[in-house]
Amino acid sequence: MIDKKENTEEKIIDAARSVFIKKGMDGARMQEIADEAGINKALLHYYFRSKEKLFDAILGKIIKVAFPKISGIMVSDADFKTKLVQAIDAYLDILFKHPYLPAFVLKEVSRDPNVFIKIIVKRGLNPKLVFKIIEDAMDRGEIVKMKPQHLVINIIGLCVFPFAARPIIEFVAFDEDKKATDQFFKERKAVIKEFVLRSIEVK
Amino acid sequence: MIDKKENTEEKIIDAARSVFIKKGMDGARMQEIADEAGINKALLHYYFRSKEKLFDAILGKIIKVAFPKISGIMVSDADFKTKLVQAIDAYLDILFKHPYLPAFVLKEVSRDPNVFIKIIVKRGLNPKLVFKIIEDAMDRGEIVKMKPQHLVINIIGLCVFPFAARPIIEFVAFDEDKKATDQFFKERKAVIKEFVLRSIEVK
DNA sequence: ATGTGATTTAACCATTTAGTTAAAATGATT
DNA sequence: AATCATTTTAACTAAATGGTTAAATCACAT
Numbered sequence: 001m002i003d004k005k006e007n008t009e010e011k012i013i014d015a016a017r018s019v020f021i022k023k024g025m026d027g028a029r030m031q032e033i034a035d036e037a038g039i040n041k042a043l044l045h046y047y048f049r050s051k052e053k054l055f056d057a058i059l060g061k062i063i064k065v066a067f068p069k070i071s072g073i074m075v076s077d078a079d080f081k082t083k084l085v086q087a088i089d090a091y092l093d094i095l096f097k098h099p100y101l102p103a104f105v106l107k108e109v110s111r112d113p114n115v116f117i118k119i120i121v122k123r124g125l126n127p128k129l130v131f132k133i134i135e136d137a138m139d140r141g142e143i144v145k146m147k148p149q150h151l152v153i154n155i156i157g158l159c160v161f162p163f164a165a166r167p168i169i170e171f172v173a174f175d176e177d178k179k180a181t182d183q184f185f186k187e188r189k190a191v192i193k194e195f196v197l198r199s200i201e202v203k
Numbered sequence: 204m205i206d207k208k209e210n211t212e213e214k215i216i217d218a219a220r221s222v223f224i225k226k227g228m229d230g231a232r233m234q235e236i237a238d239e240a241g242i243n244k245a246l247l248h249y250y251f252r253s254k255e256k257l258f259d260a261i262l263g264k265i266i267k268v269a270f271p272k273i274s275g276i277m278v279s280d281a282d283f284k285t286k287l288v289q290a291i292d293a294y295l296d297i298l299f300k301h302p303y304l305p306a307f308v309l310k311e312v313s314r315d316p317n318v319f320i321k322i323i324v325k326r327g328l329n330p331k332l333v334f335k336i337i338e339d340a341m342d343r344g345e346i347v348k349m350k351p352q353h354l355v356i357n358i359i360g361l362c363v364f365p366f367a368a369r370p371i372i373e374f375v376a377f378d379e380d381k382k383a384t385d386q387f388f389k390e391r392k393a394v395i396k397e398f399v400l401r402s403i404e405v406k
Numbered sequence: 407a408t409g410t411g412a413t414t415t416a417a418c419c420a421t422t423t424a425g426t427t428a429a430a431a432t433g434a435t436t
Numbered sequence: 437a438a439t440c441a442t443t444t445t446a447a448c449t450a451a452a453t454g455g456t457t458a459a460a461t462c463a464c465a466t
Contacts, residue, residue: 008442026229027314030424043443045425103313106367110306111230113370120375127375144401149376149387150394153365161360164309164367167316172323172330173352184352191353198347199402211412233454246413248455 011037012047016058021104025055025111056115059108063119065098066105074130080137081200084155085193091159092189102164127152143200151200158192214240215250220261224307228258228314259318262311266322268301269308277333283340284403287358288396294362295392305367330355346403354403361395 015037019028030051034044048054070087078086095101109116134148162169162185174180218240222231233254237247251257276290298304312319337351365372365388373384 024227024229024310024314026227029422040444041424042426042445046443049425051424100313103309106306107227107310107313109368109370110303110310111227113374116371117374131376146394147387147390149372150390150398152376153368153372154361154394154398156368157360157364158357160368161364162356165312165356165359165363167312168319169352169356171316171320173334173355184350187350187353191349191357195353195357195402198404199398201401232452243414243416244454245415245456249413252455254454 008037008039008043009047011039012044012054013058013061016048016054017062020055020058021062021100024104024107025051028055056119059115060119060122062101062104063116063123065094066101067120067123071127071130074133080133080142081197084196088155088159088193088196089189091156092192095159095163096185099163099166102160106164141202144202154199155192155196158195159188162188211240211242211246212250214242215247215257216261216264219251219257220265223258223261224265224303227307227310228254231258262318263322265304265307266319266326268297269304270323270326274330274333277336283336283345284400287399291358291362291396291399292392294359295395298362298366299388302366302369305363309367344405347405357402358395358399361398362391365391 012033016028016033019033019036023029023032028051030044031041033054034041037044044054048057070091073087073090074083076083105116130152131148134143134151137143138145138148166181166185169184170176170178170181174184215236219231219236222236222239226232226235231254233247234244236257237244240247247257251260273290273294276293277286279286281289308319333355334351337346337354340346341348341351369384369388372387373379373381377383377387
């Protein structure tokens with residue numbers, strides 16, 4: 001195999017991501033990552049000299065998913081509400097594909113915000129353009145006025161929170177009925193879109 | 204001092220809560236808790252034989268705060284929308300008093316949901332009555348129809364998420380301007396209430 | 407003053423864990 | 437066959453950490 005090198009590295013990254021997301025930086029064990037990757041600890045350190053280096057490598061890839069380029073959608077020149085609906089759809093698609101991301105991101109952010117800040121800076125993520133677009137729509141009277149940050153945080157909260165809190169929701173709100181909870185999550189897309197549209201509609 | 208015993212125990216509990224909330228179960232160190240309580244490790248173990256016992260003791264007290272009896276407000280016979288606004292106010296008051304709770308609860312829930320489930324069961328917390336009250340208001344046409352769980356989770360998400368994500372919000376949305384972020388959080392109460400009321404209003 | 411429980415001190419144990427090392431094995435390439 | 441990076445094995449170090457212990461000290465009530 002030509003790419004055995006990349007193959008092993010990929011196996012490590014997959015395993016590390018899975019273990020880090022489940023256990024967090026503190027709870028994850030290098031041995032467990034090695035086991036999950038089907039290799040031994042020595043080789044793990046042969047590829048990534050330290051746990052921190054490995055974690056940073058994983059974190060970078062995770063943030064790419066967790067802070068997606070919704071901006072792309074928002075910049076297009078469609079109708080504002082249409083763009084908003086598209087952005088919510090796109091964001092929830094990502095969350096359904098990576099349901100454990102919210103808990104992980106919130107966990108690690110509270111442990112050490114600087115790690116995230118550094119990576120976000122490095123990726124040049126900048127929401128100011130999105131805020132501007134929202135303000136313009138408000139100025140044109142298309143939606144109700146508020147600080148654009150509130151609208152963005154409201155939407156992200158509506159999307160993200162249920163995923164981070166799923167174990168509690170499943171137990172408290174659905175009596176541990178996994179199917180009912182699944183159904184609830186399937187409904188979220190429509191519910192959030194309607195909820196948001198109603199709340200920003202100009203009467 | 205008559206209550207030197209309780210005094211030390213209180214000091215330990217305060218210190219433990221503070222350290223556990225900052226670092227989580229995994230990240231917290233018994234030595235750090237002892238230091239923060241102004242005592243030594245031996246005495247700490249003299250009061251709580253193990254880290255787990257101490258953590259469970261703290262967790263019980265924390266859950267009492269984190270899962271408050273909003274039900275009390277919702278059960279009163281005021282107008283439904285009035286009750287909803289009161290509940291949001293009460294919930295946000297708690298969050299402002301304990302801003303680090305959301306991150307902690309979400310962190311530990313994702314680490315081991317069972318711990319929470321056991322404690323919730325023990326406290327007999329039951330949201331079914333609240334769901335029923337919401338459904339009744341919907342049936343009376345006072346608010347728009349949806350699965351009551353969605354409304355509850357929407358509101359909790361709007362309230363809780365910003366606190367859990369505060370470090371990111373401060374950096375990404377407010378360029379590390381702490382004052383602007385504080386102002387943003389002060390506005391949340393009014394914003395959430397208006398946002399929710401608009402979204403459930405029957406047209 | 408004496409006994410009692412609370413508290414300190416300081417050394418200690420056992421375990422876990424990140425990380426290292428060196429030698430051997432594997433396996434593809436030339 | 438010889439070379440080279442990759443991988444394994446297995447033992448190891450060093451540090452951190454939860455928890456223990458025993459002796460000494462302190463404060464207070466009888």
